[in-house]
Amino acid sequence: MKRDGHIHSPYCPHGTKDSFEQYIEKAIASGFTDISFTEHAPAPEGFLDPTPERDSFMTIHEFETYVNELKQLQRKYHNQIRIRIGIELDYIEGYEIQTTAFLKKYGHLLDDAILSVHFLKYNGTYTCIDFSDEVFIAFAKQVGSVEAVYQLYYDTIIQSIQADLGMAKPKRIGHPTLIHKFQLAHKETINDDTQVQTVLRLIAKKGYELDVNSAGLSKKYCLESYPPVSYITLAKELQIPLVFGSDAHQASDLHNYYDDIMK
Template identity: 50%
Template sequence: MKDGHIHTPFCPHGTQDPIEAYVEKALLLGFQEISFTEHAPLPAGFIDPTPERDSSMDIKQLEDYFGKINKVKSVYSGKIKINTGLEVDFIEGFEEETKKFLDQYGKYLDDAILSVHFLKFGNRYDCLDYSPDVFGQMAEAYGNIDEVYQAYFKTLLQSIYYDLGPYKPKRIGHMTLVKKFHKKYPVKNAFVNEIMEILKAIKVKGYEIDYNGAGFSKPLCKEAYPPDWVAEKAEELKIPLIYGSDAHQVKELGQGLSMMPLWKRNR
């Protein structure tokens, strides 16, 4: 059992639960391997559009972050495999800055996730999963909800194909994050063609999918990222599905597992 997507007290929009507490809880849950994948510092020149500007850790914290993970690796050696990781944002227009960051810090990583949280619309950026209100404002600006979905899947596809260098993360994070508020902003379109194109691109690249359980805890989502039908298509294509709790506090470790029939069936 592996949890490949765990945050830490270095996340400014998370909690201050100590890293050791995450490890102890993972052991209680029976995990043999975990990856700490804190939000990587945003690329140079990018201004966080969230009101609190708390989407990621500051680059000045990286050395301390790596040091803390290395310390728990030593303490828990032989008990559980602990990976040093990051969740790296793919942001349209800042690809080369992200590549430069990975060229410098990728050598320190055992594991990593590539995610899309920010969408470019004209000269502005929006954090699509920040809140229902922000998502609604995006839908109004884009013209309708379907256009937001189209922009998200287009950017996700770009993230898969863009050459971010030898340290580019090989796991695509919560690939249907755009559905976080779908119970408030429903769409009739299942975007089957767009999702299948993304799955085929992941297959061609030899990447993995973050089989993310956090959506179950979101009141306007209540499903995995990706949902069952997408996970089943990924399995048919023999794309590795790596469970991720996306925990931002200790109590969230293991979230969604009991609701993931595909994950349970394969165990």
């Protein structure tokens, strides 16, 4: 089986408008037999997107249309490729009740889901930690240091893994070292080995899957997968189920670095 389990879509407000068919046809041509569209789920009720364009999430109406369109495409391509209807769900500290309510109402529509952390809470406000290097560096000054941001990120990842979000909670943890995205921009060497190992061991203990995400390899300030190769090896040793994800936000990025990751 050749699988890509983390793919965005024309419903991504900050991505391309490449059609579902462009992604699907490329996947088929590349020999993939199983793909998951994991578009950013709607924001939890009451959460205000802190990004300038407020384009981090689908709306509820878009989500319902997204699901219906993918159901039609499942029928159209059922003899050629398995298409899973999924979401990338944000864990946002303080919005667990709203997130659980969303999953309770809509979880039955999903074939797949990823639980990720993009937003960090500090002094009552939220920052999208992977938005830009400028935002990251400014946030580090606010928090006190780059190392403190790393610690806050891993603390939030651990909260996401431990959170009770109901029966429909995603069982795959998305890009758990996303905090490395701007490591070549802030130019500090942060030893986060203990935190990464703690996260992986907790994933193993919970019986969750790991999103082995190749997107960081194409980010100019990162140049490594999420997580890096050494931790993919550790995850295998811990017998964590691994799911490759290209995290493609346009069809041209689909399956990027698949062969490198699979080695």
